[in-house]
Amino acid sequence: MKFHVVTIFPEFFAGILEHGVLGRALKNGSVQVTMHNLRDWTSDRHKTVDDRPFGGGEGMLLKPEPLFAAVESILPQRGPHRKVVLLSAQGRRFDQAVARRLSQAGEIVLLCGRYEGVDERVAEHLADEELSVGDFVLSGGELAAALVMDAVGRLVPGVVGNADSTVCESFREDETGEGLLLDCPQYTRPAEFRGWPVPEVLVGGNHDEIRKWRLQAARDKTARNRPDLVK
Numbered sequence: 001m002k003f004h005v006v007t008i009f010p011e012f013f014a015g016i017l018e019h020g021v022l023g024r025a026l027k028n029g030s031v032q033v034t035m036h037n038l039r040d041w042t043s044d045r046h047k048t049v050d051d052r053p054f055g056g057g058e059g060m061l062l063k064p065e066p067l068f069a070a071v072e073s074i075l076p077q078r079g080p081h082r083k084v085v086l087l088s089a090q091g092r093r094f095d096q097a098v099a100r101r102l103s104q105a106g107e108i109v110l111l112c113g114r115y116e117g118v119d120e121r122v123a124e125h126l127a128d129e130e131l132s133v134g135d136f137v138l139s140g141g142e143l144a145a146a147l148v149m150d151a152v153g154r155l156v157p158g159v160v161g162n163a164d165s166t167v168c169e170s171f172r173e174d175e176t177g178e179g180l181l182l183d184c185p186q187y188t189r190p191a192e193f194r195g196w197p198v199p200e201v202l203v204g205g206n207h208d209e210i211r212k213w214r215l216q217a218a219r220d221k222t223a224r225n226r227p228d229l230v231k
Contacts (some may be wrong), residue, residue, distance in 0.1 A: 001105070002032040003107075005110045005112065006038050007112040007141070008037065008112075009142055022150050025158075031149075038067065041073065050063060062114055063119060068126055071109055083108045083109070083128045083129070085102075085108060085130075086141075087111065088117065088132060091132040094131040094144075094148060100155055110145040110149070111126075112141030179222075179229050180230075182218060182225060185221060187199070
C-alpha cells in the first residue's frame with residue numbers, strides 16, 4: 001500500500017509516522033508514505049494556495065489549480081486501484097467498512113483541506129471520494145489523513161502480526177445480520193481489582209461458553225453505547 005499526502009504542512013506527520021503499527025509497517029515496507037507540499041505546484045512567487053470565495057463569506061478556500069496539478073503529477077495514470085480522497089467536513093462518513101474497501105487499493109492520494117474549505121471543483125472532478133472522519137470540524141485535513149492512514153494501513157496484509165485481530169474487532173457484522181457489533185469487553189490480570197472480579201466464565205476454561213459470553217456481551221455493549229449500529 002502506498003499513501004501520498006498532499007498538504008501545506010508536511011512536517012505535521014513527522015512524529016505520527018515514527019510510532020505504533022504504522023511506524024512498523026513503514027519500516028518493514030508493507031506501507032509507504034510520501035509527503036507532498038502543495039506549494040510545490042504553485043506558479044507565483046508567493047506560492048499562493050488559497051483565495052477568497054466567490055459570493056463573499058468568511059475564510060479562504062484552497063484553489064483548484066495546485067491540487068489538480070499535484071494529483072496529475074503524482075498519479076498520471078488513474079485506475080480502480082489508485083484512489084484520490086479529499087478529506088473534508090462535508091464528506092461522507094469514514095468508517096470501518098470504508099477503511100476495508102480502501103485497503104484493497106494499491107495507491108491512495110490524500111488531499112488535506114485547510115482554511116474554510118476547498119474549491120468544490122476538486123470534490124466534483126478530481127477526487128474519487130470526499131470523506132469526513134466525524135461530525136465535527138477540524139482546522140485542517142492533516143489529522144484526518146493520519147487517522148485514515150492508520151485505519152486503512154493496519155488492514156493491509158502483513159501490517160498487523162495476527163490477521164485475526166483485524167477481523168474480530170469493533171464494527172464487524174453481527175452473525176445474525178442485525179447490524180454491526182462493537183468489540184466485547186476484555187479483561188486481564190489481576191482477576192480481582194478493588195473488589196471488581198473478572199466475569200467467572202472467562203476464567204473457567206470452557207471455550208464454547210466464553211465464545212457465547214463474548215458475543216452476547218458485545219451485543220449488550222453495542223446496544224448500550226452505539227444503538228445506531230443495531231438494525
